[in-house]
Amino acid sequence: xSDNLLQVDHLRASFFTHVGEVQAVRDVSxxxxxxxxxxxxxxxxxxxxVTCMSVMKLLxxxxxxxxxxxxxxxxxxVPLGEREMQQVRGNEISMVFQDPMTSxxxxxxxxxxxxxxxxxxxxxxxxxxxxxAIKMLSLVGIPSPEERFHNYPHEFSGGMRQRAxxxxxxxxxxxxxxADEPTTALDVTIQAQVLELIGEVRERxxxxxxxITHDLGVIAESCERVIVMYGGMIMEQAPVEKIFFDxxxxxTLGLLQSVPDPTKETRERLQPIPGSPPDLLNPPRxxxxxxxxxxxxxxxxxxxxxxxxxxEGHQSRCWLLDEAAPRVxxxxxxxxxx
Amino acid sequence: xxxxxxxxxxxxKYFVAGGGFLGGNQRVIKAVDDVSFTxxxxxxxxxxxxxxxxxxTTxxxxxxxxEPTDGRIIFEGADITNLSGRELLPYRRKMxxxxxxxxxxxDSRMTVGDIVSEPLDIHHLASGKExxxxxxxxxxxxxxxPEYASRYPHEFSGGQRQRIxIARALAVRPRFIVCDExxxxxxxxxxxxxxxxxxxxxxxxxxxxxxxxxDLSMVKHISTRIGVMYLGKLVELGQSDQLYHDxxxxxxxxxxxxxxxxxxxxxxxxxxxxxxxxxxxxxxSGCPFRTRCPHAMKVCAEVEPRLQNISDERQVACHLFx
Numbered sequence: 001x002s003d004n005l006l007q008v009d010h011l012r013a014s015f016f017t018h019v020g021e022v023q024a025v026r027d028v029s030x031x032x033x034x035x036x037x038x039x040x041x042x043x044x045x046x047x048x049x050v051t052c053m054s055v056m057k058l059l060x061x062x063x064x065x066x067x068x069x070x071x072x073x074x075x076x077x078v079p080l081g082e083r084e085m086q087q088v089r090g091n092e093i094s095m096v097f098q099d100p101m102t103s104x105x106x107x108x109x110x111x112x113x114x115x116x117x118x119x120x121x122x123x124x125x126x127x128x129x130x131x132x133a134i135k136m137l138s139l140v141g142i143p144s145p146e147e148r149f150h151n152y153p154h155e156f157s158g159g160m161r162q163r164a165x166x167x168x169x170x171x172x173x174x175x176x177x178x179a180d181e182p183t184t185a186l187d188v189t190i191q192a193q194v195l196e197l198i199g200e201v202r203e204r205x206x207x208x209x210x211x212i213t214h215d216l217g218v219i220a221e222s223c224e225r226v227i228v229m230y231g232g233m234i235m236e237q238a239p240v241e242k243i244f245f246d247x248x249x250x251x252t253l254g255l256l257q258s259v260p261d262p263t264k265e266t267r268e269r270l271q272p273i274p275g276s277p278p279d280l281l282n283p284p285r286x287x288x289x290x291x292x293x294x295x296x297x298x299x300x301x302x303x304x305x306x307x308x309x310x311x312e313g314h315q316s317r318c319w320l321l322d323e324a325a326p327r328v329x330x331x332x333x334x335x336x337x338x
Numbered sequence: 339x340x341x342x343x344x345x346x347x348x349x350x351k352y353f354v355a356g357g358g359f360l361g362g363n364q365r366v367i368k369a370v371d372d373v374s375f376t377x378x379x380x381x382x383x384x385x386x387x388x389x390x391x392x393x394x395t396t397x398x399x400x401x402x403x404x405e406p407t408d409g410r411i412i413f414e415g416a417d418i419t420n421l422s423g424r425e426l427l428p429y430r431r432k433m434x435x436x437x438x439x440x441x442x443x444x445d446s447r448m449t450v451g452d453i454v455s456e457p458l459d460i461h462h463l464a465s466g467k468e469x470x471x472x473x474x475x476x477x478x479x480x481x482x483x484p485e486y487a488s489r490y491p492h493e494f495s496g497g498q499r500q501r502i503x504i505a506r507a508l509a510v511r512p513r514f515i516v517c518d519e520x521x522x523x524x525x526x527x528x529x530x531x532x533x534x535x536x537x538x539x540x541x542x543x544x545x546x547x548x549x550x551x552x553d554l555s556m557v558k559h560i561s562t563r564i565g566v567m568y569l570g571k572l573v574e575l576g577q578s579d580q581l582y583h584d585x586x587x588x589x590x591x592x593x594x595x596x597x598x599x600x601x602x603x604x605x606x607x608x609x610x611x612x613x614x615x616x617x618x619x620x621x622x623s624g625c626p627f628r629t630r631c632p633h634a635m636k637v638c639a640e641v642e643p644r645l646q647n648i649s650d651e652r653q654v655a656c657h658l659f660x
Contacts, residue, residue: 217598272528
């Protein structure tokens with residue numbers, strides 16, 4: 001347990017809207033080791049972003065954490081006040097967002113925004129902070145960083161802005177970097193550059209990384225361990241190879257079968273998941289996926305399945321894994337691809 | 339060989355940037371610059387490329403939603419490049435479009451029934467009971483309940499809205515549909531639903547698609563042939579499987595190697611391109627890709643390579659093939 005950098009226990013978060021409580025995160029527990037890169041995959045509304053915003057305590061009204069604990073380096077962040085959280089954010093946990101266009105302030109130079117962040121957290125004077133910023137810009141592969149330091153965000157391309165934001169996020173050497181869809185707004189060739197950079201960062205600085213994405217390709221290429229979320233819950237959690245070759249949850253299987261594998265010669269018809277995601281205002285009583293699951297049984301609609309331990313480090317939330325359940329070959333052994 | 343349904347010859351679409359009231363510093367953006375291709379009935383041509391490469395502009399110009407700057411568009415044997423609005427109307431009926439953003443492309447103040455039947459009204463195809471009946475069957479065909487006709491777009495999810503957009507495009511019984519990133523805004527599990535439906539509709543109504551997208555795996559899945567664009571030019575064109583497994587143009591190679599494959603065991607050589615796409619306001623001389631190309635030679639800066647046949651079904655614009 002002691003080598004866990006982050007330990008999230010039974011986290012719950014809701015948005016209190018005028019039509020009722022939207023339970024965006026429902027009882028999520030996971031941990032992250034030092035230097036590990038964890039993928040959080042799920043569709044819009046699955047709760048992956050809200051989970052991470054809760055870890056950072058960045059949920060704003062009408063959203064708030066309604067239960068659970070977030071231990072970072074052994075300290076629970078949930079009861080901390082805003083002032084203490086400001087010390088944690090940036091210093092210990094940093095975040096990079098999807099849209100590099102709106103995450104930077106257009107009226108200040110990139111350099112001055114970086115200096116502001118650095119001086120907020122480190123006892124450096126202006127000149128030292130500028131040096132540190134230029135060093136970070138060159139670390140993330142921005143060419144001629146001394147000149148680029150004086151540029152405004154609009155003078156940067158999308159890929160460079162995302163690099164600059166990563167530089168900013170890393171400038172105080174945080175233990176954990178949360179990247180929320182960092183490449184979704186970028187073109188594929190630029191996405192490849194940014195993913196490469198994230199991998200390098202982990203290798204060189206030993207930063208732990210949570211990578212949030214809806215792209216299974218990105219997960220397959222970048223992550224060691226994967227959490228699949230659906231309807232605000234963890235559906236499956238396993239090492240990346242298990243997720244792709246030995247999935248034990250019908251939702252994971254459905255996701256894998258609904259994307260084409262371009263490396264295959266033959267063109268197979270895609271197998272979409274029917275229907276649409278559940279309404280979190282009135283979440284289903286049982287398994288959140290039961291309404292769309294082709295294996296659904298009576299119990300699935302009635303009771304929420306627990307997370308079964310398939311083997312060490314591999315858990316899945318599905319009644320089919322119960323002793324008493326019928327055997328379904330697709331999610332026993334055969335896996336999705338292969 | 340059947341007659342092509344669409345022939346695009348040396349199509350150009352330039353936009354003027356800057357300038358303004360007092361003239362001044364006008365600059366030309368060559369969004370589509372000398373693009374030629376043909377489409378056979380019933381096939382799907384995928385157009386891929388990064389943002390700003392001109393793929394959407396190509397799709398819109400082909401439909402005459404933008405006025406072409408130069409070149410010819412020949413649809414079912416008729417030159418439609420310079421037809422006036424009224425002359426164009428019968429062709430508009432045969433050519434439809436499905437848009438990327440299912441939130442922006444449906445008028446929020448119209449009911450679903452009115453949205454789907456508007457093309458029927460414009461082309462005077464049906465009215466009264468018959469119109470109602472057609473709306474019902476169109477909605478059913480795209481997997482929506484006929485009762486939805488009286489509802490408004492905001493009551494639907496992204497995937498359902500995209501279905502409404504598809505029903506609207508189908509209403510006039512088109513022959514040719516430009517699908518401009520029809521699934522990019524949808525969730526993974528919904529994308530497959532829409533792609534399967536587009537495939538079924540293609541078979542049922544003998545449709546021809548120009549499928550524009552940046553998601554190469556999906557484009558490869560749905561397309562018969564693929565065209566790769568870069569900075570307003572077509573740089574490679576070929577059969578989709580062949581192009582995917584044996585790309586020739588250095589840009590196609592890099593683009594394909596950059597797609598993240600949903601398979602953690604697929605170890606592949608990734609060609610990570612340096613730098614960004616140059617600004618279309620100030621494109622490089624010669625070959626547009628030379629600034630990022632690992633094989634750039636002296637000639638690439640001097641002469642623009644033309645799209646030429648390197649085999650029966652493959653065209654490449656690159657000086658490496660001469």
